[in-house]
Amino acid sequence: MTFDRSIKIAPSILSADFANLGAEIRAVEAQGADWIHVDPMDGHFVPNLTIGPNVVAAIRPHVTTFMDVHLMIAPADPYIEAFAKAGADLLTIHAEAGPHLHRSLQAVRAQGKKAGVALNVTTPLAGLEHILDAIDLILVMTINPGFGGQKFLPSLVDKVRDARKMIGDRDIHLQVDGGIDPQTAPLVAAAGADVLVAGSAVFRDGSVEQPETYARNISALRSAAEAAQG
Numbered sequence: 588m589t590f591d592r593s594i595k596i597a598p599s600i601l602s603a604d605f606a607n608l609g610a611e612i613r614a615v616e617a618q619g620a621d622w623i624h625v626d627p628m629d630g631h632f633v634p635n636l637t638i639g640p641n642v643v644a645a646i647r648p649h650v651t652t653f654m655d656v657h658l659m660i661a662p663a664d665p666y667i668e669a670f671a672k673a674g675a676d677l678l679t680i681h682a683e684a685g686p687h688l689h690r691s692l693q694a695v696r697a698q699g700k701k702a703g704v705a706l707n708v709t710t711p712l713a714g715l716e717h718i719l720d721a722i723d724l725i726l727v728m729t730i731n732p733g734f735g736g737q738k739f740l741p742s743l744v745d746k747v748r749d750a751r752k753m754i755g756d757r758d759i760h761l762q763v764d765g766g767i768d769p770q771t772a773p774l775v776a777a778a779g780a781d782v783l784v785a786g787s788a789v790f791r792d793g794s795v796e797q798p799e800t801y802a803r804n805i806s807a808l809r810s811a812a813e814a815a816q817g
Contacts, residue, residue: 588653588676590758590760592781593781594776594781594783594809594812594813594816595621595622595760595781595782595783596619596620596621596622596783596785596789596805596808596809597620597621597622597623597624597655597762597782597783597784597785598615598620598623598624598784598785598786598789598790598801598805599624599625599626599764599784599785599786599789600612600623600624600625600626600646600786601626601637601786602786602787602789602790602791603615603790604794604795607795608642608645608646608649609645609646609648609649610649610795611790611795612646612649612650613649614793614795614798614801615789615790615798615801615805616650616651616652617798618798618799618801618802618805619801619802619805619806619809620652620789620801620805621652621653621782622652622653622654622655622782623646623650623652623653623654623655624655624657624764624784625638625643625646625654625655625656625657625675626638626657626659627639627640627643627656627657627658627659627660627666627670628659628660628732629659629660629661631660631661632659632660632661632681632683632684633659633732640666640669640670640672640673641673643656643670643673643674643675644672644673644674647673647674650674653676653677654674654675654676654677655675655676655677655679655703655762655782655784656670656675656676656677656678656679657679657703657705657726657764657784658670658678658679658680658681658684659681659705659732660684661681661683661684661685662684662685663680663681663684663685663691664685664690664691664694667680667691667694667695667698668694668698671695671698671699671700672698675700676700676701677700677701677702677703677723677724678695678698678700678701678702678703679702679703679704679705679724679726679762680692680695680702680703680704680705681704681705681706681707681732682704682705682706682707682710682714682715683707683710688704688714688718689718689721692704692718692721692722693721696721701723701724702721702722702723702724703722703723703724703725703726703760703762704722704724704725704726705726705728705732705764706725706726706727706728706746707728707731707732708728708729708730708731708740708743712725712746712749712750712753715753716753719753719754719757719759722759723758723759723760724759724760724761724762724782725750725753725754725759725760725761725762726762726763726764726784727743727746727747727750727761727762727763727764727780728743728763728764728765729743729747729763729764729765729766729767729771729775730764730765730766732764732765737765737766738766739765739766739767739768739771739774740765740766741774743763744774744775744778745778747761747763747775747778747779747780748778748779750779751778751779751780752779754779760781760782761779761780761781761782762780762781762782762783762784763775763780763782763783763784764784765784767783767784767785767788767808768785768787768788768808769788769807769808769810769811770811772785772808772811772812772815773811773812773814773815774815775812776811776812776813776815776816777815777816780812781816783808783812785804785808788804788808789801789804789805789808790804791804792804
């Protein structure tokens with residue numbers, strides 16, 4: 588995938604119809620999604636239990652854009668190979684999930700995948716300063732991870748802005764996840780984010796039978812973000 592800083596909308600399938608995931612993915616991609624965001628959770632690192640490698644492998648044939656897999660699991664290292672073989676294009680590991688983040692990122696890249704780092708609300712950026720050459724994406728959480736539908740925390744906008752300054756001219760995407768909608772998308776886009784994860788804001792009121800709603804929701808997010816991106 589060619590690197591650029593255009594706004595990318597990454598629907599989180601955590602908000603999709605789990606009984607119809609393949610069709611839901613095809614629908615949101617057809618209606619303008621740039622990436623597909625997948626949220627494995629282990630019920631330990633975060634208080635929810637969701638998707639494992641087998642589900643990722645099952646939905647992989649339905650993804651024609653880019654599969655962005657956010658590992659909310661700890662430890663993550665024992666599962667890197669499984670999720671990579673399941674078809675992830677990018678694996679994001681939480682900085683808090685293990686003691687050797689750089690080694691974990693190297694393990695992801697050894698699988699031929701792009702490597703991302705996610706930061707919880709209270710985790711500072713400083714720990715990434717010396718390993719930026721091993722990172723393809725920084726994910727700033729704008730909620731406490733574990734459940735969809737939470738409210739955006741405005742205090743995190745400054746963290747997004749600081750992350751963008753840290754990235755500089757490096758080919759590192761800046762992603763935000765949590766409470767992103769047409770009202771909050773401009774805040775993070777203006778601060779420098781280029782990949783916006785959105786669950787309920789994309790899937791709300793839509794369905795495979797009414798995919799035009801997905802198109803309107805994605806368009807509203809993109810338009811609001813692009814207007815603020817500058």
